[in-house]
Amino acid sequence: MNPVRRRRLLWVLLLLAAAGIAATLVALALQRNATYLYTPAEVLRGEAGEHARFRLGGMVEKGSFQRAAGSxxxxxxxxxxxxxxxxxxxxxxxxxxxxxxxVVATGSLRDGTFVATEVLAKHDENYMPKEVADKMGAAHKKHDVASDTAGSGN
Structure with missing residues (x-):
């Protein structure tokens, strides 16, 4: 192989290696920033992982909000x-x-409590994030089916 072809081959191999490294770095960065949405029932079943970063979606329970004065x-x-x-x-x-x-909160689970780093609230009277609405609807359907099955043992 003459020196010109060898140099071209070397450049092509270096470009392919650089593109592979760049693609790997981008994939790792996207994977680290990906957060998944879970409902409280899914989190309590252990589907979210103990220390993973994820989004928690649902409704703020009535009568549960507390904040110390000046905090x-x-x-x-x-x-x-x-x-x-x-x-x-x-x-x-x-x-x-x-x-x-x-509400949709981003954070992680620590000792049975979700520690949020970001909290997003709905923006109008009828809005609930589609992912939250779908998951809550699916949870209610499963709950209703289980209730019907348990109640049909008469």
């Missing part, structure tokens, strides 16, 4: 109608945040 740390429970999960968030909550409204 930015908020405590509340998120429910999907079947299960409740305590949430702790330190920061300024969105203006639309309130009890009995849809």
């Amino acid at each position: 930015l740390e908020a405590h509340f429970r998120v429910t999907d109608g079947d299960a409740q999960l305590p949430v702790v968030y330190s920061g300024i909550l969105p203006d639309l945040f309130r009890e009995n409204q849809a």
